[in-house]
Structures are given as structure tokens and as C-alpha cells.
Amino acid sequence: MTAGAHILVIDNEKGLCKMLEAVLTDSGYRVSAFTEPQKALEVFHPGHFHMVITDVKMPAMDGLEVLKLIKKQDDDVPVIMITGYATVEMSIHALRNGAFDILTKPFEPEELMQRVRNGLRQTSLVEENKQLRQELANHDRFGEVIGKSPALTTVLDTARKIARRDISVTISGESGTGKELVACAIHEHSARRGKPFVAINCGALPESLLESELFGHAKGAFTGADQEKKGLFEMADHGTLLLDEVGNLPMNVQKALLRFLQEKEFYRVGETTPTSVDVRVLAATNADLQEEMAAGNFREDLYYRLAVVRLEIPPLRKRRTDIPLLAAHFVEIMNRRFGTKVKGFTPEACEVMIGYDWPGNIRELKNVIEATLAIESESLVGIDGLSRLMDVKKFRKNNAHLAGLPKYSDALSSFEQDYFATLLQRNRNNVERAAEKAEVNVATLYRKIKKYNLR
Structure with missing residues (x-):
């Protein structure tokens, strides 16, 4: 904040009030000076003043009360407190209530101006952060994905286009880049929005449970299966299923998944009758699936079924x-x-x-x-x-x-x-x-x- 900032000055000592007004005006600031705090508070409105300078000891209303009332209206405006004797207790109390600085009498004009410049610099920083929040509010988001860098925008433009087309998509990227957010945004921009979006981390479950979790099981299919259970594919019917860390799928589950992508049906564990559902499958991975194919850990035919479109989310760096x-x-x-x-x-x-x-x-x-x-x-x-x-x-x-x-x-x-x-x-x-x-x-x-x- 440069010259031209509007500063509210409050001090019941007329001489000091005039001195403050003169010093600040000579430095190019606009000043509204008051010897009565009640009248000063009547003219104070959020956004109207860039700074407030107030004395602490005043007969009608002390500066700490003025500080609280100012901060109640505009928490962003910096307030400099002037006092004849700044105790640690009083200073901490003022700081806890939002004071920017404390200036002890007597002081030189240069010292006052240094404190004012520091306070107005904070005002500028707060304003910059406000503008950033406003930019965030006006940001054309794709779901909950935040960002407008060229590296991300290119990916999101493609994601927007393919969201409306009911095809399989593989989303790759390092851990923590927001692959699930992109998958969820694709779902929300598709004709399936309003229907279930179900996600599973394929590396979080042991192989013995993963097939049952995805496709469900019949009663008595294995020890502990005391009742029939629907899998995630059935829970996601007419919606979208995200297979996160898809590279961790064991071979037997890869085979069952391939059958579903080809035939739109699957077998629950322990059943001989197929179950049909309408599910769009999205996959996410932080591994290189082509390297996994070369190592024999991932089926090539499944890869090309899943990766009809490939999106790579750039890392934050x-x-x-x-x-x-x-x-x-x-x-x-x-x-x-x-x-x-x-x-x-x-x-x-x-x-x-x-x-x-x-x-x-x-x-x-x-x-x-x-x-x-x-x-x-x-x-x-x-x-x-x-x-x-x-x-x-x-x-x-x-x-x-x-x-x-x-x-x-x-x-x-x-x-x-x-x-x-x-x-x-x-x-x-x-x-x-x-x-x-x-x-x-x-x-x-x-x-x-x-x-x-x-x-």
C-alpha cells in the first residue's frame, strides 16, 4: 500500500492528534483525525480505511475497546496502538485482540512512519490473498480439481471431452496428484452423474478378499460366507467404478475384469450364473502399466481395454x-x-x-x-x-x-x-x-x- 492510503487517527490529546495528522499528510496519506473515539467509530466502515491509529488511554472509551469494535467490523485492517507505557501484559492483550503494533510515547516521526509502512504492507498482503481467494472462487473448476497451469489444463480439456463418452479411461500419475478427483469429475460430467461413484484401492485388500469385494459372493462360497453379498460392481450399477492402483490386481481378478469389459457380465464367487450390470470402469495407477505388461504382471488385452483413453496427471513440481x-x-x-x-x-x-x-x-x-x-x-x-x-x-x-x-x-x-x-x-x-x-x-x-x- 503506497501513498494515498486512508488512515483513521484517534487520540483525545488534540496536540498529538494534530501532529499525527500532519506527519501522515506530509507523507502523502489521506487522514481522518478524531479526538472522540465514538465519533471516529461512527465514520468507520469496512474497506473505507486502510489503517487505524488509536491511543490506548482515553477517558470516554479506551483504545482496547476501540480495537475490539474495529476488528469486529473489519478484521483485516491493521491497528496501531499508542501508549505512554507498554507493559508486557497489556501488549499481549492487545496483540491477542488483533493489534498490529504498539507504539510507545514519546516517538519520532520516522519511527511512526516505519510502523505505518509495515502495517500498510500487511494490508497489501491481505489484499493480495483476498484476490487469490476471489480468483479461486471464479476458477472454472473441473469437479474439485484446482489449477489453471498449462500442464494441467491440457489434461483437463481432454478429460472434459471424454467425460461425456461412455468409454474406459486410465488415469496415471504419482501418488497424491489427485487421480481420484479427476475420476470423480469425469463421472460428474458424464450422463451417469447422479448415479453411484464407487472407488476401491486394489492394493489395500489381500488377494483372497479382492475378487469377493469386487464381484460379490454366494452364501457358502467359502469359510465365513454365511450370507450372500453384493460386490462393488453391483453397487455401482448405472454409475462409475474407479479401480485405484489397478496395477495391483492379481491375475485371476484381471481375467474376471476382462470378461466384464467384454461381455458386461461377471460371476459372483461361488456362483455359476452370470450377473449383468451397467458400469463404466475407470482405472488409476502410479505404476507404469506397460512395464508391468513387459514383466508379465499385467495382461496386455486388459490394458488396452482399460486404456481406451490415457490421462497423465502432472506432479505438483x-x-x-x-x-x-x-x-x-x-x-x-x-x-x-x-x-x-x-x-x-x-x-x-x-x-x-x-x-x-x-x-x-x-x-x-x-x-x-x-x-x-x-x-x-x-x-x-x-x-x-x-x-x-x-x-x-x-x-x-x-x-x-x-x-x-x-x-x-x-x-x-x-x-x-x-x-x-x-x-x-x-x-x-x-x-x-x-x-x-x-x-x-x-x-x-x-x-x-x-x-x-x-x-
């Missing part, structure tokens, strides 16, 4: 431009689930996420964001919080020179604890002076004091 969009999507989900109000990520954190190779793909990204939001309390997640949950050795940059060094998150925490403890000691525990020396705002320093239990 080949669609890095989708990462901010996916991150915004997961933040939105986690905020709804946990009742949190995280706005998004700082530019540095976004750079880390984009530069990371994500060996676990989208699943790993989701897990990292979920864990980060469970740990972090900041409205904008920074690199220090994010890095505690990521293996930085897998960044794109050459990290050979890091061999033998501790994890980045551990090294950062150790450095911060020593740095801020020494900083406070050298400045005789004067938080304002220490923050000025470190060139960080007072709110940041108070957070570090709390985080590392510095006394």
Missing part, C-alpha cells in the same frame, strides 16, 4: 503456478473446519512453497497447510512457521553445501532464541529500543518473547 491457488483453497477449507481466520501466506512463504518439489504432491501440500494452521496463530503465515513442517533439503536450489547442518527450522529457532535474548540483555530489557535496533516492530518482538519464554 511441474505445475508450480497452481501452488498459490491450491494453498488458498486449503486455507479456506481449514479456516471453515477449525474456525480460524488465517488470511494466507507472506510472499516469502509463497516463494518457499513454489520452490519446494513436493514429493507427496497435493496430498503433502494439504497436510503441511493443515499442520501449519494448527500451530500458527498469525493472520499471515510466514516462512519460519512453514519451514518447521517441510524438508528444506528438497528445495529446487542446490543444497549440497548444507550436508551435515541441522534442519533449517531447528537452526532458525535456535538462532532466534539466542538473538532476541542477547538483544534484550544488551538493551536492558527495553523492548522499544531492542525492536528499533533489530529493525522489527514491537509486536513482533513481543511475539518472540512469548514464543521463547524470554524473561
Whole structure:
């Protein structure tokens, strides 16, 4: 946020109020100044002001009450609190209620402007994350698949076209790339939408149970089969069946599946009368089925029946431009689930996420964001919080020179604890002076004091 931002100033001391107005106006900001907090609150509306600066001690209404009322209307606007004496307790209370920074009197105009610029920078970051969420809301989705990178768009364009054609499709890609989401989207864009979509992981069940799970069994077909059971093919009748990790199918099940694809019928285990159903079969795999055919582990005739159309979902490292969009999507989900109000990520954190190779793909990204939001309390997640949950050795940059060094998150925490403890000691525990020396705002320093239990 550059010059031209609109700032609301509240201070019952007329002289200080005029001084604040003059300094801010000289720097190119638009200012609305009030000595009565009630009148200031009457003109405050969400989105109308880019920042609020308020005194803490005022006779009619104290600044902490003003802070709560401001945040109730617009949680995104940064609020700088001005006080004659900032105790740790008061500062933590203000920060917990959403204050961006605390400025202790007396202060120099340069110090005020530095805090203002930092606060307006946060406003810009929040606005950027809002735009990202808006972009996400306007995103032309294919089912629940998120992304608009060229690598993904090409695949989804093909998926949209073949969704309406009742043919078998094989979806390949690394683990965690969203193969099941693509399969589900194909189903939802087909004439079978509204009918069952059934998925099974072919590698999750032992061979002895898999055939019965897929095709069902007759009563008494084997030990423990005390009643007739319908299989997943019957459960998916008139709908779609996804065979995930299809490369794990044993040969006897491959033979039965081939018969179904050819004849549209199958035999339940223990029965001699065939059962007919109308099911579209989709397959997903993270293995190379052609290599499995060459090794004799997968039937060639079945492969060509399943892979009438082949879709390959690119890994996340080949669609890095989708990462901010996916991150915004997961933040939105986690905020709804946990009742949190995280706005998004700082530019540095976004750079880390984009530069990371994500060996676990989208699943790993989701897990990292979920864990980060469970740990972090900041409205904008920074690199220090994010890095505690990521293996930085897998960044794109050459990290050979890091061999033998501790994890980045551990090294950062150790450095911060020593740095801020020494900083406070050298400045005789004067938080304002220490923050000025470190060139960080007072709110940041108070957070570090709390985080590392510095006394």
C-alpha cells in the first residue's frame, strides 16, 4: 500500500492528534483525525480505511475497546496502538485482540512512519490473498480439481471431452496428484452423474478378499460366507467404478475384469450364473502399466481395454503456478473446519512453497497447510512457521553445501532464541529500543518473547 492510503487517527490529546495528522499528510496519506473515539467509530466502515491509529488511554472509551469494535467490523485492517507505557501484559492483550503494533510515547516521526509502512504492507498482503481467494472462487473448476497451469489444463480439456463418452479411461500419475478427483469429475460430467461413484484401492485388500469385494459372493462360497453379498460392481450399477492402483490386481481378478469389459457380465464367487450390470470402469495407477505388461504382471488385452483413453496427471513440481491457488483453497477449507481466520501466506512463504518439489504432491501440500494452521496463530503465515513442517533439503536450489547442518527450522529457532535474548540483555530489557535496533516492530518482538519464554 503506497501513498494515498486512508488512515483513521484517534487520540483525545488534540496536540498529538494534530501532529499525527500532519506527519501522515506530509507523507502523502489521506487522514481522518478524531479526538472522540465514538465519533471516529461512527465514520468507520469496512474497506473505507486502510489503517487505524488509536491511543490506548482515553477517558470516554479506551483504545482496547476501540480495537475490539474495529476488528469486529473489519478484521483485516491493521491497528496501531499508542501508549505512554507498554507493559508486557497489556501488549499481549492487545496483540491477542488483533493489534498490529504498539507504539510507545514519546516517538519520532520516522519511527511512526516505519510502523505505518509495515502495517500498510500487511494490508497489501491481505489484499493480495483476498484476490487469490476471489480468483479461486471464479476458477472454472473441473469437479474439485484446482489449477489453471498449462500442464494441467491440457489434461483437463481432454478429460472434459471424454467425460461425456461412455468409454474406459486410465488415469496415471504419482501418488497424491489427485487421480481420484479427476475420476470423480469425469463421472460428474458424464450422463451417469447422479448415479453411484464407487472407488476401491486394489492394493489395500489381500488377494483372497479382492475378487469377493469386487464381484460379490454366494452364501457358502467359502469359510465365513454365511450370507450372500453384493460386490462393488453391483453397487455401482448405472454409475462409475474407479479401480485405484489397478496395477495391483492379481491375475485371476484381471481375467474376471476382462470378461466384464467384454461381455458386461461377471460371476459372483461361488456362483455359476452370470450377473449383468451397467458400469463404466475407470482405472488409476502410479505404476507404469506397460512395464508391468513387459514383466508379465499385467495382461496386455486388459490394458488396452482399460486404456481406451490415457490421462497423465502432472506432479505438483511441474505445475508450480497452481501452488498459490491450491494453498488458498486449503486455507479456506481449514479456516471453515477449525474456525480460524488465517488470511494466507507472506510472499516469502509463497516463494518457499513454489520452490519446494513436493514429493507427496497435493496430498503433502494439504497436510503441511493443515499442520501449519494448527500451530500458527498469525493472520499471515510466514516462512519460519512453514519451514518447521517441510524438508528444506528438497528445495529446487542446490543444497549440497548444507550436508551435515541441522534442519533449517531447528537452526532458525535456535538462532532466534539466542538473538532476541542477547538483544534484550544488551538493551536492558527495553523492548522499544531492542525492536528499533533489530529493525522489527514491537509486536513482533513481543511475539518472540512469548514464543521463547524470554524473561
